Ligand code: FS2
């Protein structure tokens with residue numbers, strides 16, 4: 103296997119034996135084969151959509167299949183086998199409808215259009231291993247690097263598109279872009295410039311997808327409002343919900359009402375406490391634990407059932423595996439999966455059978471709910487604060503968390519930010535500092551939690567609105583972006599920021615292994631993107647002069 107799509111890739115170059123994430127050689131081969139089969143299907147779809155042959159189900163299927171290959175989403179070989187077969191069946195059906203002549207022409211364009219999957223799982227895995235997907239993208243290493251960036255960006259884009267579609271928000275242009283781009287990267291006649299443009303276009307299209315998701319979240323559950331969230335617990339049966347899906351949480355809250363079970367969030371679900379239509383449930387109590395990479399330790403100590411709604415799942419250890427349930431795209435072999443009927447009875451039964459918390463623990467609290475609506479609601483105060491010299495600078499310290507020691511930089515950074523500066527944060531990287539008491543500047547909290555990585559749109563809206571208020575370009579604002587990346591949602595958010603022309607982003611803890619020195623230089627020249635410095639103090643000194 104060779105997989106280097108995420109930040110924790112082995113030796114900083116690539117996982118070749120087994121993924122650091124726990125992905126087996128077999129699952130890696132199946133993910134590559136699924137991607138390949140989707141490329142073939144997408145080539146056919148380019149033709150089929152002109153004849154209006156592409157159904158909504160097919161659009162959803164492809165989007166979900168691309169998302170399933172994102173880091174820490176699905177580790178179940180059987181599901182990948184099913185998706186590969188489904189993808190080939192859809193392709194065959196479309197080719198049949200297009201007629202023999204068109205089918206013959208399309209099959210001549212790329213071998214993925216006539217790919218025939220082996221019947222047996224072992225033989226299918228072998229096909230994936232022989233494929234060598236990354237190498238097959240391009241012979242030229244710089245073009246290959248850009249195609250990988252695009253592919254990983256598409257995985258992030260597919261994730262946000264799927265999240266939005268679940269809430270009924272869709273835009274056909276986003277689906278068309280996903281199909282066209284999967285097909286385009288099979289071509290070997292594209293120049294470096296064309297691929298750079300396509301890379302940035304991925305980012306632009308993601309802005310649409312994230313806007314849809316924002317509409318879906320706020321339209322369904324209301325705009326987040328500043329909310330205090332307990333980090334302790336109360337006595338009673340308990341269910342822990344992790345991942346990113348608000349709708350799964352809502353359905354679970356409905357199904358647990360009056361059952362004596364309290365619902366706790368974990369990881370990226372923390373911001374859900376700020377949504378009016380979710381916080382109205384009295385048994386939606388508080389938050390437990392920190393970021394995804396601590397789950398094996400934290401979940402083993404949770405005395406109730408645990409529901410994973412999406413990434414990031416790690417191998418459930420034996421001491422809590424029986425309490426774990428997955429739903430949606432997330433999956434782990436031999437872990438109970440709740441299907442799309444979303445009947446959470448098995449989760450509820452497990453929670454009732456487990457002891458729950460036997461006594462109350464009064465712990466710290468944190469504040470969430472500073473989405474664009476809440477922040478812009480106090481825009482006048484913020485602008486006045488800047489004009490009066492009380493607010494010197496804004497820092498967006500956001501992105502993923504991970505296990506590497508270099509990530510202490512982000513904790514140090516927030517701790518060392520001067521008192522006349524405001525820190526905005528989003529995604530799971532915040533767990534390094536989310537409980538710090540940074541106080542306020544004239545009533546504006548110095549630490550503003552904008553939400554999940556899924557809420558990056560909110561951060562962009564805030565930056566654009568501030569630029570409008572100060573009548574300047576976003577790059578001229580007293581705002582610096584200090585980002586941490588881990589997986590492909592972060593890749594696509596970064597591409598979105600670059601596509602908006604945002605410069606001087608600091609990225610860490612390490613740079614993506616799939617970027618060649620030439621591609622990296624290109625990004626540095628065009629966007630002045632830079633790796634985080636050795637220490638937070640160094641970067642703070644440079645930024646604040
Ligand atoms: Fe964190 Fe993991 Fe949110 Fe990423 S929970 S690193 O995939 O999606 O941010």
Ligand code: SF4
Pocket residue numbers: 105106107108109110111112116117120121122123124125173174
């Ligand atoms: Fe390795 Fe990351 Fe790929 Fe997992 S997703 S196999 S950790 S590069």
